[in-house]
Amino acid sequence: MECTLVKKLISKTLKIIKVRDELKTSIKISNSHICNRLHKCFCKIFENREVTTKILLDIESILDYVEDEINIGHWSKVPLDLRRTYTIASFIKMVLCLKFHKNNIDINKLREILRCIDKGLLLGAPLKNNPELLTKAATILSKSIHEHFPEHSLIIESESGGDLKSDEVCNQPQFMFSNIDALEIDFITLPSLEHFSVYFRNQHPLKLQGCIDHWPARTKWKNIEYLIEMAGDRTVPVEIGTQYVDENWSQKLMTLKEFIEKYYIKKEDCIGYLAQHNLFDQIPELKKDIGIPEYCTLCEDYDNFCDPEINCWFGPGGTVSSLHYDPKHNLLAQIYGTKQVLLFAPSDTQFLYPYEETLLRNTSQVDPMMPNLELYPNFKKAKMYKCLLNEGEVLYIPKKWWHHVIALDRSFSVSFWWQ
Ligand SMILES: O=C(O)CCC(=O)C(=O)O
DSSP states (O other): OHHHHHHHHHHHHHHHTOSHHHHHHHHHHSOHHHHHHHHHHHHHHHOSSOOOHHHHHHHHHHHHHHHHHHTSSOGGGSOHHHHHHHHHHHHHHHHHHHHHTTTSOOHHHHHHHHHHHHHHHHHSOOOSSOTTHHHHHHHHHHHHHHHHOHHHHSOOOOTTOOOSSOOOSSSOHHHHHHHSOSEEOOEEESOOHHHHHHHHHHTOOEEEESSSTTOTHHHHTTSHHHHHHHHTTSEEEEEESSOTTSTTOEEEEEEHHHHIIIIIISOOSSOEEEEEEOHHHHOHHHHTTSOOOGGGGOOSOGGGOOOOEEEEEEEOTTOEEEEEOOSSEEEEEEEESOEEEEEEOGGGGGGSOBOSSGGGTTBBSOOTTSOOTTTOGGGGGSOOEEEEEOTTOEEEEOTTOEEEEEESSSEEEEEEEEO
């Protein structure tokens, strides 16, 4: 059976290349140092001969080399061609590994291959002539893992027994919230586009109710087994530590299932947060469970309008996103759980003490829940707004508005950034 599975996988994945020449062209335009070595590995995909360990080591060392190059300097400065090379090499490694293990493939090997493809999706860049190469490859692999090894996929290992019910950071969030000395922002149930545009034009935050009730995600994603079935084996970046400004904060790659077991169900000593990750480009099947709110079509410059950037924010109670602003408009949709959001207008920036380092200029040094007024005396001049974002509600955060977000219990939010 394994052998047939591998044959099917190879033939399915090779169909994604559509025309062999497409990938060949991409290899030619990629980094010239490794172009020849990569091309040799590529040709092995189509040969009828056995894949040797040497070829596997070759493709592995190409990936290591490109990864090191990618990790030099700031992410925004990494040449796209270098990232495309990583995409191609990841794909080639997948097919070579499948061929190499064709007689004794098991779930662990398939998972390892899927991890390699996900790493390709995270570090690589879409190919010009085949932008969905790795996305489709990952879908094929992930589906066959579930079809062929269903019994392995859904078991959640949680030493604590995995109580999914008790995760409230605060038993009475409503009460705590009402103690915060801030203005509560307006809320409207299902505002018309015209009504919403008043807030958009005035750049004022608004809580919208009743807009995402029809999303399948509202019911489906509460079922953790559904998420594991759709994405449990997929590798995602997890933020470890309470806040990204803390010294001991870091980011780790792990599978969604590992994240759920370690940080979502069982409580590790530190917080893990699957934050600001474009899960929906990585796993398009999940995108079918949500929609793009029509409010995102309002914009200031229709010539430069593009689709919103969609990110997921999935984690246990207690995650904190430090006070910061983003350069785009935002609709933060609460699929489930409750978040407390504190907001400040851009005109109050002078009272919020942003960090001076370039990378943190959009982040305030003040913790608005416990401001140190000796260090930051002008903070008291800032006008604070507050919002309790409950399940099914959507918060409009105008661009450059400062926001501080705490999850009061297990929570899944989706943000739509647009300009
Ligand atoms: O939900 C969070 O933790 C933060 C959300 C956020 O900062 C954003 O959507 O821009």
